[in-house]
Amino acid sequence: MSALAAARAARAAGRVALTVPQLLAARAAKQPEHVAVTQGSGTLDLAAWQRRTQAVAAGLRAAGIRPGDRVALVYGARDWIAYAAAYTGVLAAGAVAVPLSTRNAAAELDFMLRHSGAAAVLHGPDGVVPAVPIPLVWDPAVVAALPDAEPLPGPGPADPAQILYTSGTTGRPKGVTAVHANLTHGCRLDPPLRRLAHSRQFLHAFPIGTNAGQTMLLNALDAHAGMLATARFAAAHFARLIATHQVGSVFVVPAMAIELLHSGALAEHDTSCVRLFGSTAAALPPAIAAGLAAALPQATIVNYYTSTEAAPTQTSMVFHPDRPGALGKATGGGELRILAVDGTPCPPDTVGEVWLRAAGAARSYHDDPDATRQVFRDGWTRMGDVGRLDADGYLYLADRESDVIKSGADKVSTVAVEAALHEHPDIADAAVLGLPDPVLGSVPAAVLVAARPLTLAEMRAFLTSRLAAHEQPSRLAHVTALPRNAGGKVVKHQLRALFDRPDQEGTP
Known part of the structure; x- marks a missing residue:
């Protein structure tokens, strides 16, 4: 047969x-x-x-x-x-x-x-x-x-x-x-309508071997639009492809979105054809989402949240200024919950572990039953993030569990600090990590890709109205580009060596 x-x-x-x-x-x-x-x-x-x-x-x-x-x-x-x-x-x-x-x-x-x-x-x-x-x-x-x-x-x-x-x-x-x-969850052999009907093609620059790349491959199989893939991402080249092929649906990771916005490439090419601009792999900083909404007035800016473990279930959030930091609600029959360390559900607006339940068949780890038991439970997937759900069920990420900075009696969200840094007009990209401190245990440090050298005093003055004192970076380093893996995520452990150099600015 x-x-x-x-x-x-x-x-x-x-x-x-x-x-x-x-x-x-x-x-x-x-x-x-x-x-x-x-x-x-x-x-x-x-x-x-x-x-x-x-x-x-x-x-x-x-x-x-x-x-x-x-x-x-x-x-x-x-x-x-x-x-x-x-x-x-x-x-x-x-x-x-x-x-x-x-x-x-x-x-x-x-x-x-x-x-x-x-x-x-x-x-x-x-x-x-x-x-x-x-x-x-x-x-x-x-x-x-x-x-x-x-x-x-x-x-x-x-x-x-x-x-x-x-x-x-x-x-x-x-x-x-x-x-x-x-x-194939959610797919049909003969659907009355196919996804991504905004144009003849959708565009991405995701590498093979990533969860985002695999999602694009399944889109090519099932969506109305065909896949337009480019081997490299450069803002001008990407924007030119949008204009040349009149692409209606565009998919990026936040690093690409940041480069597109700050490069001016969206204004140099006719990108009025874009109706869906989707970002995945990490939280899109609110300032970047707002900038994209202004640069692409005909497009819906969507933040997608999932993981290799949780896919194809995801949350989907259309950017709205009333909820700039929200990552939305689970789609396609999925469900979100926030759990305390002891496994009990957290009330609204209480930070805890983020879990996402798949609507279809769940995934598992290959040849690792112990890790499978820790991450996959009764159809739920532990996302490795901490966050909260508001009273309306919208998800807000606080941080990756591994990235949360424990500074004295306080916990610092690197996501929140990075979002504040992205509001500075001279900062093109930013990453925040924790550095050892003999008194507080750990303190925030920021690595910046900026149009000009920024001093620590200047940054702290800019952030005063945006962050609490314990969230303020205590040290700064400048780089020309942040190290990222194939999925577009910053590899933060590679940044720690920057602060071993005597030329990086810090507190006395």
Whole structure:
């Protein structure tokens, strides 16, 4: 039975959960000429996507890959078209995809290949020679030469589909397993309306191997608009793509949003076509959201909040000046709660641990039952953040649990301090971290990307009306750019060494 026939039979039987290959087969049969992925001069329509998917699936099975085997996909930022077909081909073979990136360091790739137990590696033209023994390694020429084949019996909705590794900003990356029903939650074989109908294409610059990137790939499969992917993010280039392709939906991380706003690129190009401007991966500073709303008056500015562990459930917040710092409410049938340390629910406006419940199949950690028990409980996912819900159920983040600064008897939110810093007209970007203090235990320090050198006294005067005394940075450092991981998050531990230098300003 083909994937499409199996999906129709499942729907007739009343089962709504689907697999990724079923979604692709159904849409390719109905809209074969729809261009799902565009990058540079290359395009991938649904008919070609389905054809290459089945070729990869049959080739893997013939090479000995069995359902449930893990297959690593190591592709670079220029390889979205090849990666898309390889990814769905692995899934159509019943195997489990392990999306990785050429941006990963060799040691990281080595760890992920070993930890996932990869039985095969498919890679892009940048090439990868695994340091660990892998039974099957296919380069682009081998993948391209695979002949067309008939569809195979596909996986079931409850079968594992992918292992996606976290960013590892606070430790070694963890592999997060998602089943097909998790990835396809909310999707239908023949929806009356498809998402992202603002234009023919949506634009992003997310790397392969990230949760944001995987979300874009599923959008390409299921949304009205096709994916327009760019291998690099530069504000002028990104704005030019918006104008040239008349893009209606744009997706960024906060670092990209900050650069777009401060560069002036949005004003230099015709971006009036944008109707949805979505930011994900971290909280968008309110000052930046307000600036974007002014720069893109036709667009709805949306802040999305999720994690590799919690996806595809998320919160969604349309920016509104009455609630500038809110991250919104859970969407798609999800639910939020705030728990105290002892596990009891917190009343409104009380800060505690943020938990998000998925409406569909929950994820889990690969080969780490202890961590799974700590983070995944009865359909709820511990987000690793502290925050509060107001009386209307809107979420406000206080900080990452690991980033909260305990200064004497006070707790300092780095998110709040960073938001205040972004209000300064000369600050393009900012990160706040805690530094050891012999009296208070820890004190805030700020690392700035600024148009000019700013003194500590000047900053403290600016922040006096915005922050309490214990929230004020006690030291400053200036850099030309903040270090960020592939997902766009600041790698704060790399900033600590800045304050070992004698030229950085601080309190006596």
